[in-house]
Amino acid sequence: MWKTLQQIAVTGIVTEPAPAADPGLKLRDALQERILGIMGRALCIRAVDAGSCNGCELEIHALNNPVYNLEGLGIRFVASPRHADLLLVTGPVARSMEAALLATWEATPEPRLVVAIGDCGCTGGVFGESYASCGRVSNVIPVDVAVPGCPPSPVRIMAGILAAITPGADARHGPTPSGLAERAP
Secondary structure (H helix, E strand, O other): OHHHHHHHHHHOOOOOOOOOOOHHHHHHHHHHHHHHHHOOOOEEEEEEEOOOOOHHHHHHHHOOOOOOOHHHHOEEEOOOHHHOOEEEEEOOEEHHHHHHHHHHHHHOOOOOEEEEEHHHHHHOOOOOOOOOEEEOHHHOOOOOEEEOOOOOOHHHHHHHHHHHHOOOOOOOOOOOOOOOOEEOO
16 A cells, blocks of 8 residues: 555646637627626526427537536526527427417517527428428427527527527627527528
């Protein structure tokens, strides 16, 4: 044991250097500043799964982990659309979810924002429009920002939220990293 302690004393502490900070996480600061500047309070989000495979939901849940910590930025998820400022909608809208999505959108107070998450929410994905699917979210309710990806990363979702709450900004040229989200037409 003395040999081991002596070796530790001679060698000292040897560790790897800390990894470089992810530049995408700088988006957090811009998002927090923008939320407090516009709203002066927390941004309340209602997530709606309109028929997805749950890949996008996993990335949305990752937004609450210690790395992204949306709650610390002043963003919280709420259970009722009546308390929401923004709807995050995932998946192609299943015919059975069409009425529920429309009712959720109507229950959200004005001014309401809608962010379509994932390829399925933006374009209908591989499901498209059929007897069982209405396709993209914008076929049922107006969409402000589309965040493509299958599934999009949490940083891209944060960029979409930032684009949605930035009035008149084009997401490709505004305060978000290039190409992370698109303003819906």
